[in-house]
Amino acid sequence: MRNKIRLLTVAAVGLLTFATCPAASAAGAPLLLLGQDFPDPDIVKVDTGYIAFSTSTGAVKVPLAVAPAPKGPWRVIGDALAAVPKWAKPDSGFWAPDVTRLPDGTFLLYFSAAVAPGGEMCIGTASAAKAEGPYTPVGDAPLVCVPGDSGDIDPQAFVDTDGTRYLLYKSDGAATGPPAAIWSQKLLPDGRTPVGPRIELLRADLTSEKAIVEAPSVVKTLNRYVLFYSADTFRSSGYHTGYASAPALNGPFVKADTPLLSTDLLGGKVDGPGGADVVDGHIFFHGWLGGGRTARGMYELPLSFLNDVPQLG
Numbered sequence: 001m002r003n004k005i006r007l008l009t010v011a012a013v014g015l016l017t018f019a020t021c022p023a024a025s026a027a028g029a030p031l032l033l034l035g036q037d038f039p040d041p042d043i044v045k046v047d048t049g050y051i052a053f054s055t056s057t058g059a060v061k062v063p064l065a066v067a068p069a070p071k072g073p074w075r076v077i078g079d080a081l082a083a084v085p086k087w088a089k090p091d092s093g094f095w096a097p098d099v100t101r102l103p104d105g106t107f108l109l110y111f112s113a114a115v116a117p118g119g120e121m122c123i124g125t126a127s128a129a130k131a132e133g134p135y136t137p138v139g140d141a142p143l144v145c146v147p148g149d150s151g152d153i154d155p156q157a158f159v160d161t162d163g164t165r166y167l168l169y170k171s172d173g174a175a176t177g178p179p180a181a182i183w184s185q186k187l188l189p190d191g192r193t194p195v196g197p198r199i200e201l202l203r204a205d206l207t208s209e210k211a212i213v214e215a216p217s218v219v220k221t222l223n224r225y226v227l228f229y230s231a232d233t234f235r236s237s238g239y240h241t242g243y244a245s246a247p248a249l250n251g252p253f254v255k256a257d258t259p260l261l262s263t264d265l266l267g268g269k270v271d272g273p274g275g276a277d278v279v280d281g282h283i284f285f286h287g288w289l290g291g292g293r294t295a296r297g298m299y300e301l302p303l304s305f306l307n308d309v310p311q312l313g
Contacts, residue, residue: 029313030270030287030299033074037295038063039286040096040154040215040275043070046131052284052298053080053109056093062111064132070282071300080109085124085137088113095121096215096275099131100157100165100191108191109135110155110167115142121151123169125192143192144169144185154214157191161220165191168201168216179204179211182229202229202244202253210238215275224308227253228260228283230274235293237263239272241285243310260310261285261301270299278303283312 037057044051049068057063061081067074080097084090092114099109109126122145126135144152149171156168165187173180182202186195204213209231217228224245232238240262244253259265261273261283270287275296277284283303286296304311 030266030273030301031071032297033067033072033284033300034065034076034298035289036076036297037289038065038076038298039296041277041284041286041298042096042098043277043279043282043284044099044131045280050279051099051131053097053099054286054298055095055097061094062097062109062133062135065298066132070280070284074298080128080133080135081111081126082134082136085113085126086140087115087122087142088124089116089119092119096154098156100159101131102191103189107131107133107135108138108157109133110143110157112151112153112155113142115145120145121153121172123152123155123167138192143167143194146171146198149173154216156216156218158218165189167191168218170214170216173204173211179209180213182213182216182227202227202255204231206231206255208232208238208240208259209242210236215241217277219278219305221305221308223247225253226305226308226310228276228278228310230276231259234272234274237272237288239263239274240265241274241276245308260312272296273299283310 038054040055042053052065054063060079064078064080065074065076095112097111107128112121115122122142124142126137128135151172154170159165167185171181183198185198204211213229213231215230219226226245228243240259242259244255246253273285273287275286282300284300289295289297301312
């Protein structure tokens, strides 16, 4: 429930301007919270502590973990998603879940899944009375499934300073078409009804991004709006977490000239850090475990802002 812990927003602009913005501080030693496959973590603060959700692992649709504090101890306790949506392929997996609380007190889970029978990734929703679920799929069709996007993934809900609700997500792009982009879509308070056209926030336009930007996460600081995102191919050690900032809700967002998290910046302690979520003074992210490409563990670093610039450690 990212928008409960931090004030989140979106820059409503069509074409973004990119320039150099201040570099973040050097990272300290990241803490491994879960030494098992738990990719794309989404963290929710509740009265009893913290809850985390991840991309599917094995037969578990949406893995669920709990902890009394941000640094743990964390333990995986089950599956948050009660059933496969009617529109989704049952064996395709559920990617990058995100949980938000609605005005009526219910909880809404966003996720990406493949549409049956074609296999294109689209974004759907499920609801629950409690943050930990179980979540029941809502509707007979995806919420976001834009023709020509080659797939829509990595949803992130947030609420603006005026209470307006939005959904950020990634369009995949295509090998022969435009590179990936991050978009925002205004929603009604129910979190499931789009209002007006979507707005492009960020596009993969740097060589280091390898035509990929994804996993958006926005934080409102004192004077800026900071958009964290992952870039490069997720299976590569070059996969990293960057950020861009804007002075107002209408942008323009400006990309930092260096990543916030990368394999090199972390001294090789985390391989391919990405899928980040910023909650309650911490940045949570995943990285490959054991020098292989079979499991991504969940890591944490303290995060603060000095003059609206993220500071690690």
